[in-house]
Amino acid sequence: MGVSCDLEVDINGEETFMVDKEVLSLYSGRIKKLFRKSKGVTKGLKVIFNDFPGGAESFELMARFCYRRGKFDVNPLNFSAFYCIAHFMEMNESVSNTPNLVEQTEKSLEEIRYWTWSEIILALRQCQDLEPVASTSGILSKYFDSLCGRIAASCAEPSPCPSSSSPDSSGFRLSCDTRSTESLKNNSFRATSTWWFEDFVALEPHWIEMLIKSMESKNVDHGIISRFLFYYHKSSFATATTDAKCKLTEAVVQMLQSLDLSLVSFKSLLGMLRVSSNLNISKCCRNQLEIMIGSLLDQATLDNLLIPSPAGTKYLYDVNLVLRLLNSFIGKEACCVALTRLRKVATLMDLYIAEVAPDPSLKPSKLLALIRALPDSARLSYDGIYGAIDIYLEVHSGLSEEEKMRVCGGLNYEKLSAETCNHLTKNRKFPSKAAAEALISQKSKLKSLLHETNQPNSYKPSPSSLVGSKGKAKKDESCQQIVLYAGKLDISTENQRLRAHLQGMQWRVLELEKVCRKMQVQMTKMMRSRLSSQNNAKSLPRLCS
Known part of the structure; x- marks a missing residue:
């Protein structure tokens, strides 16, 4: 022809x-x-x-x-x-009778399991110039399925350098033109299961999404997948345009959501939030990222949370972000969070609140919101919160008595130690009403202890509960220590001495009640005087120690 x-x-x-x-x-x-x-x-x-x-x-x-x-x-x-x-x-x-091109290519695709790793990677990269046909024809899914199968196998191998996946193996041979080749020869690098990262960093985000779905179907460890996503984001972020950075971040956040968050690095998530803080990413994406970070808040350190506030705000640190993270950690049902995780976050928050308390721009409402963000059951003691409020009142000395009392509303006086309560009653920075509440709380605890002591089957602690970490008895003048120690004494020889001690403590309680009533009367008179004369109120007398 x-x-x-x-x-x-x-x-x-x-x-x-x-x-x-x-x-x-x-x-x-x-x-x-x-x-x-x-x-x-x-x-x-x-x-x-x-x-x-x-x-x-x-x-x-x-x-x-x-x-x-x-x-x-x-x-x-x-x-x-x-x-x-x-x-x-x-x-x-x-x-x-010559096979047509569709038949020839389909037959070749069936033999992809015999291709080397480098051959599949090369063929995959060529598909970037063949869009959109490459995505709709099904060839990409075939490539990713084969590659992810080999990744899953290599991650599951007990030996870091098995013969079946050596560079010379016909079933799984790496290319000489990829940077991952030399890395794969290094056993220590391969042992980390990250040898394949570099081969995929040049792919488009929607291709990476196909890759991740294929990995999940092959049961690749979610911790390894998340590490790759962070590596991909970091590698592509530096050279991308502003618009591309937004799309890249949104795509990676979406993919991370499908993973088991317990296997995702808190530090890497927080790093992604920081580098994208100046980007115009969607509000939905930012919320999703903050929710993921918040759910892992028990993995955070104090340095992780000391994030400078955004431009245009007066706060030294981004307190609003931490509040949102706390809300994400608690979620809708605080009771669903393990108590150990709650208390770990509470300890962290006590440190954080003490760190931000000296900020002159921190409003009382923000400080109180930080304190009350966690349920009361999260804290065994409020001594740390007392210390933070003490610092706050020292810096914010111009607060009114009403504002000071509002800040002190974050304290649970029942969970203050005797030493802290004693310090509070002498602390001039605290309003007198707070000191009175601390005394009333201690009186209530003392009455409860006295009642328990008078019971015939009162609890007798083991010797270990009365010994400190260094093996010495703790020297605590609080009524609780006295009552517990009394329970250890030999009643036949020490009964009279114990009764004398308890009677003296009861007398002290009566005296404290009288002082509290006097203070309440004085406060009422002073409040009336302020309303009538609008003059400066005289300071209330402090209790003697």
């Missing part, structure tokens, strides 16, 4: 080819359909393709295949292009 050039083909505006219409129609169902009604026309035929996969270079490969009557070798170097061309041009026409 003679060859003529009766068809002009414009490929994506890049280049124009003059080809034989009949030759291409023999193999391309798409060309045959286009000219089905133009038989006999030999001049002025033209086709324009604006979305030809791979552009002019791929069309030239297709033309060669047709002119050579389908006798063209398909190998991993050109496989992706031929596969996408075959589907785009509907090349399912067979000539002289």
